Amino acid sequence: MDIRVAVGGLALLLAAGGVVAQPVDALHACADMIREVGAPRYLGDDPPPHTLLCRSGYLLSHNDDTKIPDWEIEDLTPARFVGPGDRDHSSFVGDPTLTQAGKPHSVDDDYKGSGFDRGHMAPAADMKPDQAMMDESHYLSNIAPQVGLGFNRGIWARLEDAIRVWTEHRGHLIAMTGPIYDDTDRKMRGTDIPVPPRFYKIVYEPARHRAIAFIFPNRKITDKDLGLFIATIDDIEQATGIDFLPGLSKSIQKRIERNVSSLWVQ
Secondary structure, eight states, X not given: OOXXXXXXXXXXXXXXXXXXXXXXXXHHHTHXXXXXXXXXXXXXXXXXXXXXXXXXXXEEEEETTTTEEEEEEEEEOGGGGOSSOOGGGOOOBOOHHHHHHTOOOOOHHHHTTSSOEEEESSOGGGOOSOHHHHHHHTBGGGXXXXXXXXXXXXXXXXXXXHHHHHHHHHSOEEEEEEEEOOSOOOBOTTSSXXXXXXXXXXXXXXXXXXXXXXXXXSSOOOOOXXXXXXXXXXXXXXXXXXXXXXXXXXXXXXXXXXXXXXOOOO
């Protein structure tokens, strides 16, 4: 199976018996972002075809079958939430790295008239330092179909706001986000892009080795209590087939991944 590793506009092709076309490594390029926890990794011997994309604000694994990221990771500090980056000056566009590499990817027409929001996995409001970072957050490789009113523009936005507040108070957090699938086969109308029935979010505090995790159904949710959706990291790993926080010691992983956290106040 071929795996492309990409950063910026370049791609590295790793293939059985193949050659390295351009020696660019997304994990190396985003090393500072994942230094504390390591990059999430697929469990098992048969990972899906995917492309690792390093951007200035996040690292993600784009699933080349679903055209949705399986995971994204951000290294958050309060400085991420201030600056001239303006989402009103950004547009949703197909990912230029995937386009240049000839890889499957979504385009804006896939979402037009679909009835679903273009849901950021790495939130635009975390990309304020400059306009280039903000623009990268609008690449459709960072987007998944989400129910709008009551979810993307409701409790999901509430969670994203809460994480920014927690970051302001704690100084440094690492956030991971992505979809969870089940046996349903719902697709956006006229496309082969699946509509994830659930989404997860994991937040880790390196200073105190604490974590909190959530699983939300992708539907209109009227209850505003984030605590109702707290899960364990183990739950998310089992549902996704992805190993999170692999850079931590086994003892720390065991302790925090089984823990059901209470909702963080600040």
